[in-house]
Amino acid sequence: MINVIVTYTVNPGFVSSNKANIQKFLEDFKKLDPSTFEYKVFVKEDGVTFVHYSSYINEEVQHEVLNVPSFKEFQKLRDESGLNGSHKVEFLQSIL
Secondary structure: OEEEEEEEEOOHHHHHHHHHHHHHHHHHHOOOOOOOEEEEEEEOOOOOEEEEEEEEOOHHHHHHHHOOHHHHHHHHHHHHOOOOOOOEEEEEOOOO
16 A cells, blocks of 8 residues: 655645645546545645645556546646645555
8 A cells, every 4th residue: 555645835826726726636536446546635724735645555556546637737737836845745654
C-alpha cells in the first residue's frame, strides 16, 4: 500500500478556483475502481492550506490515478497560482 499526504498553501484569491479544480478531478476519480485507491482532500482552519490524503494498492494504480487529465490540469493550475514553496509531499508507512 502506498500512502501519501500532500500539503500546500494557496493565495486567498485562488481558494475558490482551487476548490472547483479539485471537484473536477474528484468527479473523474469516481469513474475509476474505488477498491484500488482512496483520495480525500481537506482544508485547514486557515482556509488556504489544503491537505490531500491518498492511498493506492500499488504503483500501477497510483500512476493511473495521478495521470487523469483533470488531475494533471489541477496540478498545473495550482502550481501556477504561486505556492511560495509551501508544497510538501510525505509518504506514510503503515504500522499495521
